[in-house]
Amino acid sequence: MPKKNDKNSAEELVIQYLKKNKNLLLDYPELLDVLNFPNQIKGSGKIIDLNAYRSKKIKNDYDQIKKQMSEILKAGSSHIASQKRILKTSLKVLNTKSLTKLIDVIVKDLGSLLVCDIVNCFFTNNKLTHNSLSQIDNKIASSYFRNNRQVNLNQNPKGILIFFPNKSKNIKSYILLKINYILDSFIVALGSKNSGKFSVDQQVDLINYLINIIEIKLKDFLIK
DSSP: OOOHHHHHHHHHHHHHHHHHOTTHHHHOGGGGGTOOOOSBOTTTOOBOOHHHHHHHHHHHHHHHHHHHHHHHHHHHHHHHHHHHHHHHHHHHHHTOOSHHHHHHHHHHHHHHHTTOSEEEEEESOTTSOOTTEEEOOHHHHHTTSGGGOOEEOOOOHHHHHHHOTTTTTTOSEEEEEEEEETTEEEEEEEEESOTTSOOTTOOOHHHHHHHHHHHHHHHHHHHO
16 A cells, blocks of 8 residues: 555656646646546635636537538448449440440540549550550559559559550549450559549549449450
């Protein structure tokens, strides 16, 4: 059991620390919720109005929670809207009747889906021809998709020159999609003039879903 002198020594240390760190409660306002305070300063009669400070803190906490909830709800609504757009594009993909029409959907609709300024489509083989297709070396294309990933958001500056050769000065951010077809791949490059449009921390689950739908349809044409 600690001695009284030990207790007094510990309290003195705390008091000295508080005197040296006068902004402690400002830096750690959560202490107001666990500490007990007098209604007035002993021997002076001065009133300590900590309730007002606590009320202000509670209001700030509440406002912060409301802000976070609003952002969550907004993100949820945005996600639902994205799901609807993805579903609409998926149905369009599944309803295509030829490989040429499917490529048209890939080139035209993916740009609208992701609200991009420029869309370029490449194929890693010269056997497939289409007005909107350019050829790209398979090794170069594969270097942008490590670990079997099919979406690239890394924003490598070299990628702008490779995938947007005629519009490289206009592209501030971009996304690359890899769509497998037999032993080759379509590479869809979607660029934006907005530097904040695409970033490495964006969720790509819905985009991966759409890529899978396109690959299923490509296999369907292959079977026929």
